[in-house]
Amino acid sequence: MSMLPIARPTLGEAEADAAREAILSGWVTQGPNVEAFERAFAQMVGARHAVAVANCTAALHMALVALGVGPGDEVILPSHSFIATANSVRYTGATPVFVDIEEGGYNLDVAEVERAIGPRTRALLPVHQMGFPFDPRIFELGSARGIPVVEDAACAIGSEVQAGAAFELIGRPLGAVACFSFHPRKVITTGDGGMLTTNDPALDAQFRLLRQHGMSMNDLARHRSATVVFESYPIVGYNYRMTDIQAAVGRVQLSRLPGFLERRRTLADRYARGLARIPGLEAPPVPAYSRPNFQSYPVRVGGAYPLERDALMEALLARGISTRRGVMNAHQEPPYTGAARPLPRSEAGRDRVVLLPLFPDMSDADADQVLEALADPGRAR
Numbered sequence: 001m002s003m004l005p006i007a008r009p010t011l012g013e014a015e016a017d018a019a020r021e022a023i024l025s026g027w028v029t030q031g032p033n034v035e036a037f038e039r040a041f042a043q044m045v046g047a048r049h050a051v052a053v054a055n056c057t058a059a060l061h062m063a064l065v066a067l068g069v070g071p072g073d074e075v076i077l078p079s080h081s082f083i084a085t086a087n088s089v090r091y092t093g094a095t096p097v098f099v100d101i102e103e104g105g106y107n108l109d110v111a112e113v114e115r116a117i118g119p120r121t122r123a124l125l126p127v128h129q130m131g132f133p134f135d136p137r138i139f140e141l142g143s144a145r146g147i148p149v150v151e152d153a154a155c156a157i158g159s160e161v162q163a164g165a166a167f168e169l170i171g172r173p174l175g176a177v178a179c180f181s182f183h184p185r186k187v188i189t190t191g192d193g194g195m196l197t198t199n200d201p202a203l204d205a206q207f208r209l210l211r212q213h214g215m216s217m218n219d220l221a222r223h224r225s226a227t228v229v230f231e232s233y234p235i236v237g238y239n240y241r242m243t244d245i246q247a248a249v250g251r252v253q254l255s256r257l258p259g260f261l262e263r264r265r266t267l268a269d270r271y272a273r274g275l276a277r278i279p280g281l282e283a284p285p286v287p288a289y290s291r292p293n294f295q296s297y298p299v300r301v302g303g304a305y306p307l308e309r310d311a312l313m314e315a316l317l318a319r320g321i322s323t324r325r326g327v328m329n330a331h332q333e334p335p336y337t338g339a340a341r342p343l344p345r346s347e348a349g350r351d352r353v354v355l356l357p358l359f360p361d362m363s364d365a366d367a368d369q370v371l372e373a374l375a376d377p378g379r380a381r
Protein backbone atom coordinates (compact mmCIF):
# COMPACT_ATOMS: atom_id res chain seq x y z
CA MET A 1 0.00 0.00 0.00
CA SER A 2 1.39 3.42 -0.92
CA MET A 3 1.14 6.04 1.79
CA LEU A 4 -0.24 9.52 1.25
CA PRO A 5 2.20 11.74 3.18
CA ILE A 6 1.09 14.77 5.22
CA ALA A 7 3.32 17.06 3.13
CA ARG A 8 5.94 16.88 0.41
CA PRO A 9 8.05 19.74 -0.97
CA THR A 10 7.79 20.38 -4.70
CA LEU A 11 11.39 20.38 -5.95
CA GLY A 12 12.56 19.53 -9.45
CA GLU A 13 15.19 19.87 -12.15
CA ALA A 14 15.09 23.69 -12.08
CA GLU A 15 16.05 23.75 -8.37
CA ALA A 16 18.72 21.07 -8.92
CA ASP A 17 20.19 23.07 -11.83
CA ALA A 18 20.22 26.25 -9.74
CA ALA A 19 22.06 24.51 -6.89
CA ARG A 20 24.54 23.00 -9.35
CA GLU A 21 25.20 26.38 -10.95
CA ALA A 22 25.79 27.98 -7.54
CA ILE A 23 28.21 25.22 -6.57
CA LEU A 24 30.16 25.43 -9.83
CA SER A 25 30.34 29.25 -9.59
CA GLY A 26 32.77 28.89 -6.68
CA TRP A 27 30.68 31.21 -4.47
CA VAL A 28 28.77 29.04 -2.04
CA THR A 29 28.08 31.11 1.10
CA GLN A 30 26.16 34.41 1.35
CA GLY A 31 26.81 36.18 -1.95
CA PRO A 32 25.18 37.15 -5.24
CA ASN A 33 22.38 34.57 -5.04
CA VAL A 34 21.42 35.72 -1.52
CA GLU A 35 21.37 39.32 -2.74
CA ALA A 36 19.15 38.43 -5.72
CA PHE A 37 16.83 36.27 -3.59
CA GLU A 38 16.40 39.14 -1.10
CA ARG A 39 15.61 41.60 -3.89
CA ALA A 40 13.02 39.27 -5.46
CA PHE A 41 11.45 38.50 -2.07
CA ALA A 42 11.18 42.17 -1.02
CA GLN A 43 9.61 43.04 -4.35
CA MET A 44 7.15 40.16 -4.20
CA VAL A 45 5.78 40.98 -0.72
CA GLY A 46 6.06 44.76 -1.16
CA ALA A 47 8.64 45.35 1.62
CA ARG A 48 11.45 47.93 1.39
CA HIS A 49 14.03 45.49 2.81
CA ALA A 50 14.46 41.72 2.99
CA VAL A 51 17.33 39.97 4.79
CA ALA A 52 17.99 36.25 4.24
CA VAL A 53 19.13 34.09 7.17
CA ALA A 54 19.77 30.46 8.11
CA ASN A 55 16.23 29.73 9.33
CA CYS A 56 13.15 31.43 10.78
CA THR A 57 14.19 30.77 14.39
CA ALA A 58 17.32 32.87 13.75
CA ALA A 59 15.12 35.53 12.10
CA LEU A 60 12.83 35.73 15.15
CA HIS A 61 15.82 35.90 17.51
CA MET A 62 17.45 38.69 15.48
CA ALA A 63 14.19 40.64 15.21
CA LEU A 64 13.81 40.67 19.01
CA VAL A 65 17.48 41.55 19.59
CA ALA A 66 17.32 44.41 17.07
CA LEU A 67 14.24 45.79 18.85
CA GLY A 68 16.19 45.83 22.12
CA VAL A 69 14.31 42.98 23.82
CA GLY A 70 16.32 41.59 26.74
CA PRO A 71 16.26 40.41 30.37
CA GLY A 72 13.44 41.95 32.43
CA ASP A 73 11.27 42.48 29.34
CA GLU A 74 8.10 40.59 28.48
CA VAL A 75 7.03 39.45 25.03
CA ILE A 76 3.41 38.48 24.36
CA LEU A 77 2.97 35.44 22.09
CA PRO A 78 0.83 32.35 21.62
CA SER A 79 1.82 29.12 23.36
CA HIS A 80 -0.04 27.41 20.50
CA SER A 81 2.84 27.45 18.02
CA PHE A 82 5.91 25.50 17.03
CA ILE A 83 8.32 25.75 19.99
CA ALA A 84 10.76 27.98 18.04
CA THR A 85 8.46 30.97 18.64
CA ALA A 86 8.82 30.69 22.45
CA ASN A 87 12.50 29.70 22.23
CA SER A 88 13.34 32.88 20.30
CA VAL A 89 12.06 34.91 23.27
CA ARG A 90 14.06 32.80 25.76
CA TYR A 91 17.28 33.33 23.76
CA THR A 92 17.05 37.07 24.53
CA GLY A 93 16.58 36.50 28.28
CA ALA A 94 13.11 38.09 28.14
CA THR A 95 10.03 36.38 29.59
CA PRO A 96 7.48 34.83 27.24
CA VAL A 97 3.90 35.73 28.23
CA PHE A 98 1.55 33.17 26.68
CA VAL A 99 -1.92 34.22 25.60
CA ASP A 100 -4.75 31.93 24.49
CA ILE A 101 -6.06 31.61 20.94
CA GLU A 102 -9.52 32.46 19.59
CA GLU A 103 -12.47 30.15 20.16
CA GLY A 104 -12.67 27.80 17.17
CA GLY A 105 -9.57 29.34 15.53
CA TYR A 106 -5.80 28.96 15.70
CA ASN A 107 -4.50 32.50 16.27
CA LEU A 108 -4.13 34.92 19.20
CA ASP A 109 -7.30 36.35 20.73
CA VAL A 110 -7.04 40.16 20.47
CA ALA A 111 -8.91 40.89 23.72
CA GLU A 112 -6.60 38.48 25.61
CA VAL A 113 -3.53 40.17 24.11
CA GLU A 114 -4.81 43.55 25.27
CA ARG A 115 -5.38 42.19 28.79
CA ALA A 116 -1.83 40.74 28.92
CA ILE A 117 -0.09 44.04 28.08
CA GLY A 118 1.76 45.45 31.10
CA PRO A 119 4.53 47.93 31.92
CA ARG A 120 7.27 45.42 30.93
CA THR A 121 5.75 44.44 27.56
CA ARG A 122 8.46 45.14 25.03
CA ALA A 123 7.10 43.40 21.91
CA LEU A 124 4.10 41.50 20.54
CA LEU A 125 4.96 38.27 18.71
CA PRO A 126 1.77 37.00 17.06
CA VAL A 127 1.91 34.01 14.68
CA HIS A 128 0.10 33.56 11.36
CA GLN A 129 -0.46 29.96 12.41
CA MET A 130 -0.38 27.42 9.56
CA GLY A 131 -0.59 30.37 7.16
CA PHE A 132 -3.92 31.65 8.57
CA PRO A 133 -3.42 35.42 9.06
CA PHE A 134 -3.96 36.61 12.63
CA ASP A 135 -6.54 39.32 13.39
CA PRO A 136 -5.09 42.57 11.93
CA ARG A 137 -6.45 44.50 14.95
CA ILE A 138 -3.26 43.29 16.70
CA PHE A 139 -1.31 45.75 14.50
CA GLU A 140 -3.63 48.57 15.62
CA LEU A 141 -3.23 47.52 19.25
CA GLY A 142 0.57 47.59 18.88
CA SER A 143 0.59 51.07 17.34
CA ALA A 144 -1.94 52.42 19.87
CA ARG A 145 0.20 51.19 22.77
CA GLY A 146 3.57 51.98 21.18
CA ILE A 147 4.64 48.30 21.24
CA PRO A 148 6.41 46.89 18.17
CA VAL A 149 4.85 43.87 16.46
CA VAL A 150 7.09 41.05 15.17
CA GLU A 151 5.10 38.75 12.87
CA ASP A 152 5.97 35.06 13.03
CA ALA A 153 5.14 34.49 9.38
CA ALA A 154 7.09 31.19 9.24
CA CYS A 155 4.20 29.46 7.45
CA ALA A 156 2.57 32.49 5.82
CA ILE A 157 4.32 33.24 2.53
CA GLY A 158 1.60 34.09 -0.01
CA SER A 159 -1.15 34.55 2.59
CA GLU A 160 -3.00 37.87 2.45
CA VAL A 161 -4.59 40.07 5.07
CA GLN A 162 -6.97 42.98 4.73
CA ALA A 163 -5.33 46.37 5.34
CA GLY A 164 -7.90 49.13 4.90
CA ALA A 165 -9.89 48.41 1.76
CA ALA A 166 -7.22 46.30 0.07
CA PHE A 167 -5.63 42.90 0.68
CA GLU A 168 -1.86 42.85 1.28
CA LEU A 169 0.54 39.93 1.14
CA ILE A 170 1.94 39.05 4.56
CA GLY A 171 5.42 40.53 4.84
CA ARG A 172 4.93 44.13 3.65
CA PRO A 173 5.09 44.28 6.80
CA LEU A 174 2.25 45.87 8.76
CA GLY A 175 4.24 45.65 12.03
CA ALA A 176 7.97 46.29 12.59
CA VAL A 177 9.31 43.03 11.14
CA ALA A 178 7.97 39.83 9.56
CA CYS A 179 9.91 36.54 9.76
CA PHE A 180 9.53 33.68 7.23
CA SER A 181 10.71 30.06 7.11
CA PHE A 182 11.84 27.98 4.13
CA HIS A 183 11.88 24.64 5.99
CA PRO A 184 10.59 21.80 3.74
CA ARG A 185 7.33 21.69 5.71
CA LYS A 186 6.52 25.28 4.64
CA VAL A 187 5.15 26.56 1.31
CA ILE A 188 8.51 27.18 -0.43
CA THR A 189 11.80 25.62 0.69
CA THR A 190 15.56 26.09 0.57
CA GLY A 191 16.24 23.02 2.76
CA ASP A 192 16.52 25.27 5.77
CA GLY A 193 16.28 29.03 5.48
CA GLY A 194 14.57 32.18 6.65
CA MET A 195 13.87 35.80 5.71
CA LEU A 196 13.16 39.01 7.62
CA THR A 197 11.26 41.86 5.97
CA THR A 198 10.99 45.42 7.26
CA ASN A 199 10.37 48.93 5.99
CA ASP A 200 12.74 50.43 8.57
CA PRO A 201 16.25 51.06 7.15
CA ALA A 202 17.77 51.14 10.67
CA LEU A 203 16.41 47.65 11.44
CA ASP A 204 17.58 46.40 8.04
CA ALA A 205 21.13 47.63 8.78
CA GLN A 206 21.01 46.01 12.21
CA PHE A 207 19.88 42.64 10.74
CA ARG A 208 22.78 42.69 8.23
CA LEU A 209 25.25 43.19 11.08
CA LEU A 210 23.67 40.64 13.41
CA ARG A 211 23.52 37.80 10.86
CA GLN A 212 27.24 38.01 10.08
CA HIS A 213 29.21 38.19 13.34
CA GLY A 214 28.53 41.94 13.72
CA MET A 215 30.87 42.49 10.77
CA SER A 216 30.67 45.99 9.25
CA MET A 217 31.25 44.82 5.67
CA ASN A 218 30.10 41.61 4.06
CA ASP A 219 32.34 39.32 1.99
CA LEU A 220 30.66 40.32 -1.26
CA ALA A 221 31.32 44.05 -0.70
CA ARG A 222 34.95 43.29 0.17
CA HIS A 223 35.30 41.04 -2.87
CA ARG A 224 33.88 43.73 -5.17
CA SER A 225 35.99 46.56 -3.73
CA ALA A 226 38.70 47.97 -6.02
CA THR A 227 40.73 49.14 -3.02
CA VAL A 228 42.02 47.39 0.10
CA VAL A 229 39.33 47.57 2.79
CA PHE A 230 39.25 46.42 6.41
CA GLU A 231 36.07 45.46 8.23
CA SER A 232 35.24 46.23 11.87
CA TYR A 233 33.02 44.46 14.43
CA PRO A 234 30.96 47.11 16.25
CA ILE A 235 28.58 44.64 17.97
CA VAL A 236 28.43 40.99 19.01
CA GLY A 237 26.64 39.26 16.17
CA TYR A 238 25.82 35.67 15.18
CA ASN A 239 26.53 33.39 12.27
CA TYR A 240 22.98 33.27 10.92
CA ARG A 241 23.82 33.47 7.20
CA MET A 242 22.00 31.70 4.37
CA THR A 243 24.25 30.01 1.81
CA ASP A 244 24.22 30.94 -1.89
CA ILE A 245 23.30 27.34 -2.72
CA GLN A 246 20.13 27.69 -0.65
CA ALA A 247 19.35 31.13 -2.10
CA ALA A 248 19.73 29.79 -5.66
CA VAL A 249 17.08 27.15 -4.85
CA GLY A 250 14.95 29.82 -3.13
CA ARG A 251 14.90 32.02 -6.23
CA VAL A 252 13.44 29.16 -8.28
CA GLN A 253 10.94 28.26 -5.53
CA LEU A 254 9.79 31.89 -5.25
CA SER A 255 9.08 32.00 -8.99
CA ARG A 256 6.87 28.91 -8.58
CA LEU A 257 4.94 30.30 -5.60
CA PRO A 258 1.84 31.47 -7.53
CA GLY A 259 1.32 27.94 -8.87
CA PHE A 260 1.83 26.37 -5.43
CA LEU A 261 -0.70 28.76 -3.89
CA GLU A 262 -3.31 28.12 -6.54
CA ARG A 263 -3.04 24.36 -6.09
CA ARG A 264 -3.13 24.57 -2.29
CA ARG A 265 -6.24 26.77 -2.38
CA THR A 266 -7.98 24.46 -4.86
CA LEU A 267 -7.33 21.42 -2.65
CA ALA A 268 -8.41 23.33 0.50
CA ASP A 269 -11.64 24.27 -1.24
CA ARG A 270 -12.26 20.62 -2.14
CA TYR A 271 -11.69 19.62 1.50
CA ALA A 272 -14.00 22.38 2.81
CA ARG A 273 -16.84 21.32 0.49
CA GLY A 274 -16.42 17.67 1.46
CA LEU A 275 -16.19 18.39 5.20
CA ALA A 276 -19.40 20.43 5.09
CA ARG A 277 -21.19 17.10 4.50
CA ILE A 278 -19.57 15.24 7.43
CA PRO A 279 -21.19 15.86 10.84
CA GLY A 280 -18.73 16.45 13.69
CA LEU A 281 -15.80 17.62 11.58
CA GLU A 282 -15.02 21.32 11.31
CA ALA A 283 -13.01 22.89 8.49
CA PRO A 284 -10.70 25.75 9.53
CA PRO A 285 -12.43 29.13 9.81
CA VAL A 286 -11.41 31.71 7.20
CA PRO A 287 -12.29 35.19 8.52
CA ALA A 288 -13.29 37.86 5.96
CA TYR A 289 -10.01 39.73 6.61
CA SER A 290 -7.85 36.82 5.43
CA ARG A 291 -6.79 34.80 2.38
CA PRO A 292 -4.74 31.90 3.78
CA ASN A 293 -2.12 29.93 1.83
CA PHE A 294 -3.21 26.63 3.49
CA GLN A 295 0.30 25.67 4.58
CA SER A 296 -1.52 23.09 6.71
CA TYR A 297 -5.13 21.92 6.79
CA PRO A 298 -6.41 21.60 10.39
CA VAL A 299 -9.74 19.87 11.07
CA ARG A 300 -11.45 19.98 14.46
CA VAL A 301 -12.98 16.68 15.61
CA GLY A 302 -16.20 17.39 17.53
CA GLY A 303 -18.45 15.33 19.81
CA ALA A 304 -20.81 14.46 16.96
CA TYR A 305 -18.08 12.54 15.12
CA PRO A 306 -18.07 8.73 15.69
CA LEU A 307 -14.35 8.56 16.61
CA GLU A 308 -12.08 10.42 19.02
CA ARG A 309 -9.24 12.35 17.37
CA ASP A 310 -6.51 9.75 18.10
CA ALA A 311 -8.69 6.88 16.88
CA LEU A 312 -9.44 8.84 13.72
CA MET A 313 -5.70 9.31 13.09
CA GLU A 314 -5.21 5.56 13.48
CA ALA A 315 -8.12 4.75 11.17
CA LEU A 316 -6.66 7.04 8.51
CA LEU A 317 -3.17 5.57 8.91
CA ALA A 318 -4.65 2.08 8.41
CA ARG A 319 -5.97 3.34 5.06
CA GLY A 320 -2.59 4.70 3.99
CA ILE A 321 -3.24 8.33 4.94
CA SER A 322 -0.76 10.02 7.26
CA THR A 323 -1.93 12.86 9.46
CA ARG A 324 -0.51 14.90 12.35
CA ARG A 325 -2.02 16.12 15.58
CA GLY A 326 -2.86 19.82 15.95
CA VAL A 327 -0.14 22.40 16.59
CA MET A 328 1.79 21.91 19.85
CA ASN A 329 1.70 24.22 22.88
CA ALA A 330 4.95 25.51 24.39
CA HIS A 331 3.37 25.79 27.87
CA GLN A 332 2.89 22.00 27.91
CA GLU A 333 6.59 21.29 27.31
CA PRO A 334 9.19 21.10 30.15
CA PRO A 335 11.09 24.37 29.46
CA TYR A 336 7.86 26.37 29.78
CA THR A 337 5.62 24.50 32.23
CA GLY A 338 6.79 26.67 35.16
CA ALA A 339 5.09 29.75 33.77
CA ALA A 340 1.97 27.82 32.84
CA ARG A 341 -1.48 29.27 33.22
CA PRO A 342 -4.19 27.07 31.75
CA LEU A 343 -4.83 27.93 28.12
CA PRO A 344 -7.91 25.78 27.38
CA ARG A 345 -8.42 26.82 23.76
CA SER A 346 -4.74 26.20 22.96
CA GLU A 347 -4.96 22.77 24.62
CA ALA A 348 -8.04 21.87 22.57
CA GLY A 349 -6.20 23.09 19.46
CA ARG A 350 -3.53 20.45 20.07
CA ASP A 351 -5.72 17.60 21.31
CA ARG A 352 -8.92 17.82 19.22
CA VAL A 353 -7.44 18.75 15.87
CA VAL A 354 -6.00 16.62 13.08
CA LEU A 355 -3.91 17.97 10.20
CA LEU A 356 -4.77 16.45 6.82
CA PRO A 357 -2.38 15.88 3.91
CA LEU A 358 -2.11 18.92 1.65
CA PHE A 359 0.68 19.69 -0.82
CA PRO A 360 0.78 20.88 -4.45
CA ASP A 361 1.55 17.48 -6.01
CA MET A 362 -1.46 15.86 -4.35
CA SER A 363 -4.23 14.92 -6.81
CA ASP A 364 -7.95 15.62 -6.52
CA ALA A 365 -8.37 11.84 -6.21
CA ASP A 366 -6.00 11.86 -3.19
CA ALA A 367 -8.15 14.52 -1.52
CA ASP A 368 -11.32 12.57 -2.32
CA GLN A 369 -9.78 9.43 -0.83
CA VAL A 370 -9.12 11.36 2.40
CA LEU A 371 -12.70 12.68 2.43
CA GLU A 372 -14.13 9.18 1.85
CA ALA A 373 -12.07 7.84 4.77
CA LEU A 374 -13.29 10.70 6.98
CA ALA A 375 -16.92 10.13 6.00
CA ASP A 376 -16.70 6.40 6.74
CA PRO A 377 -13.85 5.82 9.21
CA GLY A 378 -14.97 2.32 10.31
CA ARG A 379 -15.06 1.52 14.03
CA ALA A 380 -17.42 3.67 16.10
CA ARG A 381 -16.35 5.27 19.38
Ligand SMILES: *Cc1c(COP(=O)(O)O)cnc(C)c1O
Pocket residue numbers: 055056057058081082084085127129152154155180181182183193194
Ligand atom coordinates in the same frame (compact mmCIF):
# COMPACT_ATOMS: atom_id res chain seq x y z
C1 LIG B 1 8.46 26.33 11.32
C2 LIG B 1 8.18 27.39 12.26
C3 LIG B 1 9.19 28.13 12.89
C4 LIG B 1 10.66 27.77 12.75
O1 LIG B 1 11.14 27.89 11.45
P1 LIG B 1 12.60 27.32 11.11
O2 LIG B 1 12.88 27.92 9.77
O3 LIG B 1 12.50 25.84 11.09
O4 LIG B 1 13.53 27.83 12.15
C5 LIG B 1 8.83 29.18 13.70
N1 LIG B 1 7.54 29.49 13.92
C6 LIG B 1 6.55 28.81 13.36
C7 LIG B 1 5.13 29.20 13.62
C8 LIG B 1 6.81 27.72 12.52
O5 LIG B 1 5.80 27.01 12.00
